[in-house]
Amino acid sequence: MIEWMEDLYAMDLNTLSPYIRVAWDSTLYPPVHLAERVIFDYELLFIKEGECEVVVDGNLYRGIPGDLFLFKPNQPHSLRTMDDRPLRQPHLHFDLYYRDDSPEVPVSFKPYERLSEQEKRWLRPDDLRDFHPPLPSHIRLNKPEAIEKLMQDIIFEFDRKFPYYETTAKGLFIQLWVLLLREIHWQRNPHLLSNREQLDRVKSYLSHHLHRDATLDELAELANMSKYYLCRLFKKAYGVTPIQYHVSVRLEKAKEMIRFTDLSLTRIAEELGFQSIHAFSRAFRMREGVSPSAYRKLR
Incomplete structure (x- = not known):
């Protein structure tokens, strides 16, 4: 990425x-x-x-x-x-x-x-x-x-x-x-450098909390800045918003689980905190261009 x-x-x-x-x-x-x-x-x-x-x-x-x-x-x-x-x-x-x-x-x-x-x-x-x-x-x-x-x-x-x-x-x-x-x-972008520690903290938090949705409110509190300022800085630094980044790393984990485990797609969706198998499939297809079931057949 x-x-x-x-x-x-x-x-x-x-x-x-x-x-x-x-x-x-x-x-x-x-x-x-x-x-x-x-x-x-x-x-x-x-x-x-x-x-x-x-x-x-x-x-x-x-x-x-x-x-x-x-x-x-x-x-x-x-x-x-x-x-x-x-x-x-x-x-x-x-x-x-x-x-x-x-x-x-x-x-x-x-x-x-x-x-x-x-x-x-x-x-x-x-x-x-x-x-x-x-x-x-x-x-x-x-x-x-x-x-x-x-x-x-x-x-x-x-x-x-x-x-x-x-x-x-x-x-x-x-x-x-x-x-x-x-x-x-x-x-x-000196404002990014001066806030780099907070941005790294948010990014690390998202990478280690793949089991559920994250909210902008909790991330803003973690970074000690407003959620609007956090979104702007995060996107400037990493090219995506914090929520988009979180979805991305969760789907990367989903790809790994689909390829290397026999867990059902419903179970994978649950473990990665998606509200339903339909929400998971929709997000997966939007990012990968294929459904989770089609991706599993490629392995």
């Missing part, structure tokens, strides 16, 4: 198949000015040490230790060191989805007008274009240590090239990507 945020619905994370092109912990020694360029793929650049000025699509950002930059395909950007301190910048170049030509595509250092026709064909589509609001180019991380560790783990795999390192790096990248999306979501 997808439990995250409206932003994530713009991307099917189940199909994510990243191709990591470059994984490098590099240091630039001032003075350095990387002139405006576009890249064919995506890049995540973490500021480990030093400071810099970064221009993305004409917008100026100051990068300090703990900051992360996300550059997208064909997005003009440039970088300049700000003082005499070295700029240490672990960074990754990647495709979010593997393509037939992924292994052939290099890293670009040219502006768009200097690209050859072949190089223009290497420009990846922006797979993040449907995010609303768009993912930011500059992210001041609340927990930079977690992001940096995953980036360094990926870099380590590419440096050592142990057997299956590319597959290991893909798994690490997916963890990194989800962590980054969560970070951005919490930053955009």
